[in-house]
Amino acid sequence: MTITTCVFDAYGTLFDVAAAARVAAAEPGREDFAKHWPRIAADWRAKQLEYTWLRAVAGHHRDFWDVTQDGLDWALEAAGLATPELRERLLQLYWELGAYPEVPAMLAALKQAGLSTAILSNGSPAMLQGAVSSAGIGDVLDDVLSVEDVGVFKPHPSVYDLVGGRFGCAKEEVLFVSSNGWDAGAAAGYGFRTAWVNRAGLPVDRLWGTPDTILSDLTTIPMVAK
CATH class of the missing domain: 3.40.50.1000 (HAD superfamily/HAD-like)
Structure with a gap:
């Protein structure tokens, strides 16, 4: 057919879902984040998807923006870089992919x-x-x-x-x-x-x-x- x-x-x-972390890593004053951004971007995406599957199976739906924030929070905490300013910047950039x-x-x-x-x-x-x-x-x-x-x-x-x-x-x-x-x-x-x-x-x-x-x-x- x-x-x-x-x-x-x-x-x-x-x-390009990695663009938010890549752009933030190139900004002045983000040297610590720049060292870890590829891992953080990968963890963010992996948790974002994992949470959608788990919510679908369990019947606990939340919209994708909430899930995206939850995935980022996990990734930043895992990297020891969970600062409010960095979190806010990455989320802002996600709207501009x-x-x-x-x-x-x-x-x-x-x-x-x-x-x-x-x-x-x-x-x-x-x-x-x-x-x-x-x-x-x-x-x-x-x-x-x-x-x-x-x-x-x-x-x-x-x-x-x-x-x-x-x-x-x-x-x-x-x-x-x-x-x-x-x-x-x-x-x-x-x-x-x-x-x-x-x-x-x-x-x-x-x-x-x-x-x-x-x-x-x-x-x-x-x-x-x-």
């Missing part, structure tokens, strides 16, 4: 080819709108879908249901793109065609679905969608 709709995960897929360099042209090419484009993310609507505006890609997206509409995080099937509900398309008409191997695998198991943007060169997750395509970045997505 022909692809009609390309749907993207947001954080780590379109938006830039897109990966290939994103604007890639999305424009999809729109030029006549495909619908959207984000499907764990992020809260306000967070996602801030990221889309900061990256300047709102004009090449047809919609931004948030798990807040169903009150549970990915990979719950009700999240993936949002795509068909919005665009009226069959599962087989959707190309779902994520940098998270577990997300791409779960979406494949749901019935989407999937592309995993494996920027880190990781092994494939052993799940109930396997990505159809594995890429190192988003540049060739318009060709995958043909």
Whole structure:
């Protein structure tokens, strides 16, 4: 079946989640943080995701901004750098994440080819709108879908249901793109065609679905969608 709709995960897929820590580390007076920022950024992201899974399984949903703050608090405490000023700066920068360099042209090419484009993310609507505006890609997206509409995080099937509900398309008409191997695998198991943007060169997750395509970045997505 022909692809009609390309749907993207947001954080780590379109938006560089390490950018907040990387920018803060380059600022004057942050020498201690600069020594540890890669580990803090990795821990922040790992805990952010871990907390979404645990909350989804336990039925204790909170929006992604709360979970993002909780993950950062854990990462800063683990590094012994839990100061209010640094915390506030990192959270501020998280609202200003830039897109990966290939994103604007890639999305424009999809729109030029006549495909619908959207984000499907764990992020809260306000967070996602801030990221889309900061990256300047709102004009090449047809919609931004948030798990807040169903009150549970990915990979719950009700999240993936949002795509068909919005665009009226069959599962087989959707190309779902994520940098998270577990997300791409779960979406494949749901019935989407999937592309995993494996920027880190990781092994494939052993799940109930396997990505159809594995890429190192988003540049060739318009060709995958043909």
